[in-house]
Amino acid sequence: MLLIDCPYCGAARPEIEFRHGGEAHVARPRDPSALDDAAWAEFLYFRANPKGLAAERWRHVAGCGRFFNAIRDTVSDRFVCTYPAGEPRPDVESASVGASA
Amino acid sequence: MPSVMTKPVARPRGPLDGRALPRGEDFRLAVSPAAGRILLRGDAAVAARASAAFGAPLPTRSGAVGARSDRAALWLGPDEWLLIAEGEAPAEIIAPLSAALADRAHSLVDVSQRQIGLDVVGPNAARALTAGCPLDLSLAAFPVGTATRTLLAKSEIVLWRRAPEHFRVEVWRSFADYVASYLSEAARRAPRAGGFA
Amino acid sequence: MIASLRTVSGGRIDRNKPVRFTFDGRTYQGFAGDTLASALLANGVKLFGRSYKYHRPRGVISVGPEEPNALVGVSRGPGRFTPNLRATQVEIVDGLDAKSQNRWPSLDFDLGAVNSLFAPLFSAGFYYKTFMGPNLFGKNWAWTHLFEPVVRNAAGLGDAPSDPDPDAxxxxxxxxxxxxxxxxxxxxxxxxxxxxxxxxxxxxxxxxxxxxxxxxxxxxxxxxxxxxxxxxxxxxxxxxxxxxxxxxxxxxxxxxxxxxxxxxxxxxxxxxxxxxxxxxxxxxxxxxxxxxxxxxxIERPLVFPDNDRPGVMLAEAARVYLNRYGVKVGRRVVVATAHDSAYRAALDLEAAGVEIARIVDLRAAADGEWPRAARKLGIEVTTGARIAGVRGRLCVKAAAVASAQGVEWIGCDALLVSGGWTxxxxxxxxxxxxxxxxxxxxxxxxxxxxxxxxxxxxxxxxxxxxxxxxxxxxxxxxxxxxxxxxxxxxxxxxxxxGAPESSGGLLGDATPSRGAKGKAFVDFQNDVCASDIRLAVREGMRSIEHVKRYTTTGMATDQGKLSNMNALAIAANALNAPLPKVGLTTFRQPYTPVTFGAFAGASRGDLFDPVRRTPIHEWAEDQGAEFEDVGLWKRAWYFSREGENMHAAVARECRQVRESVGLFDASTLGKIEVVGPDAAAFMEKLYTNPWAKLEPGRCRYGLMLNEAGFIIDDGVIARMAPDRFHVTTTTGGAPRVLHHMEDYLQTEFPEMKVWLTSTTEQWAVIAVQGPRARDLIAPFVEGVDLSREALPHMSVREGRICDVETRLMRVSFTGELGFEINVPPDSARAVWETLWAEGRKYHVVAYGTEAMHVLRAEKGYIIVGQDTDGTMTPADAGLEWAVGKAKKDFVGKRSLSRPDIVAPNRKQLVGLLTDDPILMPLEGEQIVAVANPTKGSHAIGHVTSAYASPTLKRSIALAVVENGRARMGEKVFVAAEGRTMPVTICDTVFWDKKGARLDA
Structure with missing residues (x-):
């Protein structure tokens, strides 16, 4: 079981308290009616699913209840960092990902 | 309008009424006294103003509890507090809060009967809880006066440490039977000695 | 009778505490502190089991968790049977009952041993070659009829216990x-x-x-x-x-x-x-x-012909049996080693009176401190030699030592080996x-x-x-x-x-180049020989991962603790590649097998899952209700009177609701309190319906879509105040809906001042439905005018009933005059019983979920998740009326104009009436356009709900059918195994189409 740092609780908490919420930073368009079908389909269904660092939404559902974002390495399953929802994706591409958890 | 017959035919019944709960030296389980329970939502300013109206400070630190005599405010999330007032009707808590918060956006919801409290007491209390709760419940990691929403096996609970060997578990009423049974079972199966202080 | 091999003294067993146990029905005695292996060895038992593939006789080879051979089933009474335990790890206790595995009818005489005669058949890749081979009598015939039954019979280690385990x-x-x-x-x-x-x-x-x-x-x-x-x-x-x-x-x-x-x-x-x-x-x-x-x-065995014979044992294991358990594993032993540590074992055994017939060292020279000590004691050491074979089938009788001088047979009753340490x-x-x-x-x-x-x-x-x-x-x-x-x-x-360092070691096949005959085992548990690994390499396997799967080496329950390194070395040698290049297989959890019980813990029986019960549950139980599971909830399904079957009970319940009045426990409905100045604006976003103009005190049916435009939930929503909504959800959907709402609130509309609180369990709900509903509740209600004018259909009031607070809603899921009485759950049972007692005047009935389903289906009310399947839009379900046309945006709105959503021929919800009113289709059955469709023809829809309607005295069904609403009156067919049933497409509302009864 992984430990996940909840940015609202300020603590590492067990994975089973959390729920995964898909890719982060996919903002719902302000005016969906302004999008053509292709753009809407892109928003609805297309996700990056990268190998390596991925920005994801998580919710501390059995904790403080808040949604937040995390950068997780999909190869090593390591959480690189977590940050409150609404904040921009931190620049961690260059960070040392292999460091001990 | 027809004449109104308003007398209830029976006393109110809690979900664990009539159930035998363990009362051993090492481990005791008891339904907490009736209480008014209010879930308050709002920002830090709401919390500040609510503290005076409620009579116990609403903490802003994660996991903290503001307690004063028979009232306690449990931090559950950055905009969420569980207010517990033992032996009081929810309306009595809501009225002064509503008045104090009238001009600030907030939410007050009575959850007095949504959940019940279970007092988990004894030297084996923490051990029994760790049968289903994945948190570190050592005194150093989870000191007295800490509260959080978490899991007990397949049930969500709010866990509040009131004393080194006294936990309060707040649990939704239909999960109360499961939680009480799970804790009783865990306490029976726990090693009699061992574990860390 | 074999004399005891127990030493006179020494070891860590408690000789004052004898322990009696049985093995294959025979009673033995050991001491507290013994393992099953040490106690049996002390009793002269050499034969512990049969091997998996060839059913070769096997003895214990090690003293720890790495043991591949001595697997036993241990019984501690009825239901307390554990297969595949390593005898080396089983502590004996009084009454322990163990049995050997992989043998029939008995350990000494095993019919499965004929497999040995067919050994050439079982070479590496046997399974692949055989079962992927030519198709006899058509595809899969040989597998289904020939191989699978045989393999299933013969395969597996031990017997799975059949009784429930009574232990905690x-x-x-x-x-x-x-x-x-x-x-x-x-x-x-x-x-x-x-x-x-x-x-x-x-x-x-x-x-x-x-x-x-x-x-x-x-x-x-x-x-x-x-x-x-x-x-x-x-x-x-x-x-x-x-x-x-x-x-x-x-x-x-x-x-x-x-x-x-x-x-x-x-x-x-x-x-x-x-x-x-x-x-x-x-x-x-x-x-x-x-x-x-x-x-x-872990000490490694040596790979040489017949190295699996009972009596061949790791040298250090023999030392541990002696020093720790006081057991001599033989009286005259030969030691074959490539490591100094075996000399230490030989010295200890010698000191205990065991005759060391020979130490055979595979190395050219052995001059460490231990070998020197052994020589000094006069033990004969032959270096540069190997074991060419072993005599004795059920127990070692002699070992063939092959050296430059030729092959010499040395009599012994144990052959101790060491290939070094892993x-x-x-x-x-x-x-x-x-x-x-x-x-x-x-x-x-x-x-x-x-x-x-x-x-x-x-x-x-x-x-x-x-x-x-x-x-x-x-x-x-x-x-x-x-x-x-x-x-x-x-x-x-x-x-x-007194602990000088020892060194040495040898990896791979130690079979001498001349004079050797017999199988040289690498993996004892899966019966893989050195020749199998070489064959795998010849047949093209290059990586150890392939060799492993092809030969099954290292894939047994011991995960190759003894065999992996030797297998790897043999493969590397055959490939002529450096060993690390061939790779090491991955070690996986668990290190040794773990019981299912340990993984299940307390989560079985009543504690497998939480069982959620409503405050009315016990009353329903007392009334003889049958319950059904809905999510984690137990819901009263139907209330059977004496002698009544389910059909009769449901019919009676339905009739009484339509004729008089019924009570229904709707407490499990999900409830969410939506509170804050932006509550209405938030509701506008999350539900298809308009909310801004809904007056406090009124209710509205709410429809929730996901962003793709598909229905995910529905429920009646009451506006309690300008800034407060009482939202209801489906029973099973409550947590999902709350999560969905929180998701949008926190991440898409965080500026909105509104908060969500689950109140599912804050309110128990008693539905009172039927023409006499008002009459029944009126005497107990305080502060609410129940009249038709003051409290019309779809309205809500706060007041008191039976002196407890209530949110009293006038709503109906039956099509009758109805109320849903929300009360604090502590008082729900009392209110229910009060109404029940009063209800005698009206011939009241308690009805369960089955009758509820029938009543709602008669009215064409959908159940999300039954009549919808995650691909239905409001239009598909006939719920366009619930979509606020003027709304600029709500979750799912944009998707409702996607090309595939507005495409013709989508499946739409319709009613079905069978031509024969007695016949009833089954939920899930396919609908076809013609009576006898040809195989593979296209289904135009399927049945979603079907019931016997007591009100209409015939069967009714709901279904989704392509372009269904344009096909009213059309005849189609419900197809199922062996029959087709002619049905006519009709409107979804079967009863009181105008809704007059609702407004009573």
Whole structure:
């Protein structure tokens, strides 16, 4: 079981308290009616699913209840960092990902 | 309008009424006294103003509890507090809060009967809880006066440490039977000695 | 009768405590402290089981968890049967009943042994070649009719228990600063060092007694004391540390992410006797800040012809049986070794009176301290020799020693072997660490730590006792420091005497080039021979991962603890490649098999899942209700009167609701309180319907879509105040809907001032439905005008009923005049019983979910998840009326104009009436356009709901049909196995189409 740092609780908490919420930073368009079908389909269904660092939404559902974002390495399953929802994706591409958890 | 017959035919019944709960030296389980329970939502300013109206400070630190005599405010999330007032009707808590918060956006919801409290007491209390709760419940990691929403096996609970060997578990009423049974079972199966202080 | 092989004295068994047990029906005696293996060996038992594939007779080869042969089923009474236990790890207790495996009818005479005659058939890749081979009598025929039945009969280790296990199992989470795995010298030193720092230490070992190799140490002294005396002193010190928890009989079976380890504790017989509530096993899920792995090393067997005969045993195992258990594994033994350590075993055995017929050293020369000591004692040593074969089928009788001088048969009753030592890197490997090849010593050792762990002692390739102790102390010290505990003084040094370093080792096939005949086993448990591995390489396998799967080497329950290194060396040799290039297979959890009980813990029976009951539940039970599971809830399904079947009960319930009045427990409905100045704006976004203009005191049916435009939930929503909505959801959908709402609120509309609180359990709900509903409740209601005008359909009031507060809604899911009375759950039963008593005047009925389903289907009300399937839009379900056309935006709106959503011929919800009113289609049955469709023709829809309607006195059904609403009156067919049923498409509303009854 992984430990996940909840940015609202300020603590590492067990994975089973959390729920995964898909890719982060996919903002719902302000005016969906302004999008053509292709753009809407892109928003609805297309996700990056990268190998390596991925920005994801998580919710501390059995904790403080808040949604937040995390950068997780999909190869090593390591959480690189977590940050409150609404904040921009931190620049961690260059960070040392292999460091001990 | 027809004449109104308003007398209830029976006393109110809690979900664990009539159930035998363990009362051993090492481990005791008891339904907490009736209480008014209010879930308050709002920002830090709401919390500040609510503290005076409620009579116990609403903490802003994660996991903290503001307690004063028979009232306690449990931090559950950055905009969420569980207010517990033992032996009081929810309306009595809501009225002064509503008045104090009238001009600030907030939410007050009575959850007095949504959940019940279970007092988990004894030297084996923490051990029994760790049968289903994945948190570190050592005194150093989870000191007295800490509260959080978490899991007990397949049930969500709010866990509040009131004393080194006294936990309060707040649990939704239909999960109360499961939680009480799970804790009783865990306490029976726990090693009699061992574990860390 | 075989005379006892028990020594006169010595060992760590308690000779004052005899223990009686049975093996294959025969009664034996051992002593407290014995394992099943040591006790049977003491009784002269050599034959422990039959091998998996060839059914060859097998004896015990090792003394620990690596044992591949001596697998037994242990019974401790009815239901208490555990198969596949290693006899080397089973502590004997009085009355223990063990049986051997893989033999029929008996161990001595086994019919399966004919497999040996067909050995050529069972060569590497046998399964692949046979079952993927040519198709006899058509595709899969041979597999289905020929091979599978035979394989299923013959396959598997042991017998699966058939009775429920009456024992209890438990699980606990645990946290510590330092977890020390392995109770040998390195572990002891590590635990002492970490414990002294004040850190919370868990120290676990798989055995009943801590000490590891020190328990069988007779010659070495530590700090001037004998090994047992030193151990006793250290454990007294450890026991005095309140911050150290000793966990014997506890296997660390898995190393998972972020220093999360799985430990399985077998609860001791002593604890179970003292505490009848003690479980059989406890599983500990430990989160450790730092881990010390002190897992030791495993001695390797030698690969030579007939090396699997009972009596062939690892040399150190023989030493442990002697020194720890007081058992001589033979009277006259031959030792074959490539490592000095076997000489130490020979010396101990010799001292105990066992005749050492010969030490055969595979190396050209052996001049370490141990070999010199052996020679000095006059033991004959032949170097540069190998074992060419073994005589004796059920027990070794002689070994053929092949040397430059030729082949010499030496009589013996045990053949002790040692190919050297393999560090146990299993847990390190599970922690995702990459092992490193030590070319000089030909061992894999742990490389860089990936998690917060370090290895110490033999599992790291450190073998000499003084260095092992020091290494353990350093590791314990470091682990505690890294966990934040400062060290107490310098790292301990240990003064060790009588334990000179030994060296040597050999990997791969040790069969001599001439004079050898017979199978040379590599993997004993899966019956894989050296020749199989070479064949696999000849047939094209290059990576060890392929060789492993092709030959099944290392794939048995022992995961190749004895065999992997030899297999790897043989493959490397056949490939003519350096060993590390061929690769090492991955070690997986669990290290040794873990019982299902330990994984299930308390989560079985009543505690498998929470069972959620409403406050009315017990009343319903008393009334003879049958219950159905809806999510985790138990809901009253129907109330059967004496002699009534379900159909009759449901029909009666439905009729009485339509004729008079019924009570229904709707407490399980999900409820969410939406509160805040932006509550209406938020509702506008989350539901298709308009909310801004809904007056407080009014209700509206709400429809929730996901962003793709598909229906995900529905429910009646009441506006309690301008800034407060009482939202109801489906019973099963409550948590999902709340999560969905929180998602949008927190991440898409965080500026909105509104909050969501689950109130599902704050309100119990009593639905009172039927023409007499108002009459029934009126006498008890205070502060609410129930008249048709004051409280029209779809309205809500706050007031009191039976002197408790209520949110009284006038709503209906039956099509009748109806109320849903929300009351505090503590009082719900009292209110219900009051209404029930009053209801006698009106011939009241309690109805369950089945009648509720029938009543709603008669009205064409959908159930999300039954009549919808996650691909239905409001239009598909005939619910366009619930979509606010003027709304600029709501979740899912944009998708409703996607091309595939507005495409023609979508499946739409319709009603179905069978031509024969008695016939009833089944939910899920397909609908076709013609009576006798040809095979493979297109289904135009399917039945979603079907009931016998007591009101209409015929069957009714709801279905989705392509372009269904344009096909009213059209005849189609419900197709099922063996029949088609003509039906006519109709409107979804079967009863009171105008809705007059609602407004009563």
């Amino acid at each position: 199992y438990a699980q606990f989470y645990e946290h510590c600063d330092v977890l020390v795995v392995g109770g040998g010298p390195a572990g002891v030193a590590a635990a002492l060092a970490a414990g002294a720092s004040g850190a919370r230490v868990i120290f676990c070992d798989e055995q009943a007694e801590f000490g590891g190799t020190l328990l069988s140490e007779t010659q070495a002294t530590i700090d001037g004391a004998s090994a047992p005396a030193w151990l006793a002193r250290q454990f007294a010190a450890l026991a005095a540390m309140p911050n150290v928890r000793l966990m014997p009989r506890t296997q660390a079976f898995g190393y998972y992410a972020q220093n999360f380890l799985g430990l399985c504790e077998v609860v001791s017989e002593a604890e179970r006797l003292a505490n009848p509530d003690a479980p059989r096993e406890r599983q500990w899920q430990v989160r450790a800040k730092e881990v010390v792995l002190a897992c030791g090393a 560090p146990s890197v299993h847990l390190y490997s599970q922690s995702r660490g990459k092992v490193v090849w030590d070319a000089e010593r030909e061992i894999f050792v742990p490389g860089v730590s990936v998690q917060r762990e370090r290895s110490a002692g033999a599992c790291k390739g450190v073998f000499a006792l003084d260095r092992v102790l020091r290494d353990g102390a350093v590791a314990g010290h470091e682990a505690a420091a890294r966990a934040g505990f400062s060290a107490q003084g310098p790292v301990a040094n240990f003064d060790v005497a």
